[in-house]
Amino acid sequence: MLLLETGAFRRELADALSSAEQEVIVLSAFVKLDALKWLIETSRTSNLKIVSRWQPADLVAGASDLECFYLCEEADIPFGISQNLHGKVYIVDSKIFIGSANLTSKGMSLSHYENDEFGTGFEYGQTEKIKVRDYLASVNWLDVKTVELMADFLRNFVGNTDAQSNEWPQEISEKLRSQPLGVWFHDLPMCNPNQLLAQTAVATAIEHDLDCFRSKKGATEDELLKGFKSSQICFWLEVQLQEYGELSFGKVTSLFHNQLLDDPMPYRKSIKEGVANLFDWASRCNSKFEVIRPQYSQVIRAV
Incomplete structure (x- = not known):
């Protein structure tokens, strides 16, 4: 198991994505549109699932992009959120990559401006698969109506000092009950x-x-x-x-x-x-x- 810095981590992940045959699962607190496009274009398989954090403040600050949902919607890729997510995990078939890098241009070294990230990749077994499966079962998988409500809220969020930056209003929170993609x-x-x-x-x-x-x-x-x-x-x-x-x-x-x-x-x-x-x-x-x-x-x- 090798410790990989930013560029090497992205190259190892890209190699795995380009030969993916079964599935790709991404758990990343922050997800930016340009990095998501790179991931989708690099992946050999179209069987992807994307999970981000999406607290309101994340979207207002530009740490994540609302447009990521619509890109996934067009590509028939499930997009979910977990508002306590802080980890960064990339699963490609039977290999798992973990580290500090979010799915952003800086995190993935896709631009001249990059973060100093570290991570590693290794083969993962049944224990890890069960943990990932259980986590995915707790995710709030989004639909168009919910995201439209989020967009409306965010338009009124900027400049509202009374708003709780890490909480969605009740109308949206009630819709964020986890919906399983399937069963095992x-x-x-x-x-x-x-x-x-x-x-x-x-x-x-x-x-x-x-x-x-x-x-x-x-x-x-x-x-x-x-x-x-x-x-x-x-x-x-x-x-x-x-x-x-x-x-x-x-x-x-x-x-x-x-x-x-x-x-x-x-x-x-x-x-x-x-x-x-x-x-x-x-x-x-x-x-x-x-x-x-x-x-x-x-x-x-x-x-």
């Missing part, structure tokens, strides 16, 4: 509630679910249900119900299958087993879900 098979529970409470499932399944629910061994049913309600799979289910209303077991299975990010895809039988566990957990959350069986198949709806 790993998100589904591997145990039903009885198996997890009695610890009768295999150890790996128990460990998996405790991790997903952010719970510890010996947790009570209330503690496990609280963990389930805050899990990524529960949020995904809520989003589907908001969009489609009442859903059958088969429809939930189909939606999950169609939104899977895993490659290779798991067997459909395994997905059905996970969805069955999901329905079992949801049926115990009476304040959120109602699970009924009108005929042969279960149906779930939001309460």
Whole structure:
């Protein structure tokens, strides 16, 4: 692992981008339009995701450009924000680059004026992939309507000394709830509630679910249900119900299958087993879900 200065970091990243075959993920507090254009033009793959910080003051000061969203929108590239983001991470297929360089001309040494940056690149494994996946699931993925509201706010922001420079107004903040781009098979529970409470499932399944629910061994049913309600799979289910209303077991299975990010895809039988566990957990959350069986198949709806 070598320590790379500004120019060398950009060259190593460019080499990786030019041969990218699977995906490129960028997490950068600041993103400028010219640097984003360079990244898109350099990348061999069009499967990109961009995440920036986008506090109001960042955009007013010119640290990031609002136009970056529209460039991504035209190229069908998801653009999200995470308002606590400070890191700079560039993922190209199985390689990850980390350091101090933002996706800006100065950070990437794309102009005569450059910052003194340092970073490195290395192959990353399953642990890092899970961390990145979980982080992406927490990102606020933007749409045109939300960005238009932001633009309107920013036009009135300059010179307003009463405004909180790091906060969006309530009208915008309410729209900034994270929306998952997709799901992973790993998100589904591997145990039903009885198996997890009695610890009768295999150890790996128990460990998996405790991790997903952010719970510890010996947790009570209330503690496990609280963990389930805050899990990524529960949020995904809520989003589907908001969009489609009442859903059958088969429809939930189909939606999950169609939104899977895993490659290779798991067997459909395994997905059905996970969805069955999901329905079992949801049926115990009476304040959120109602699970009924009108005929042969279960149906779930939001309460």
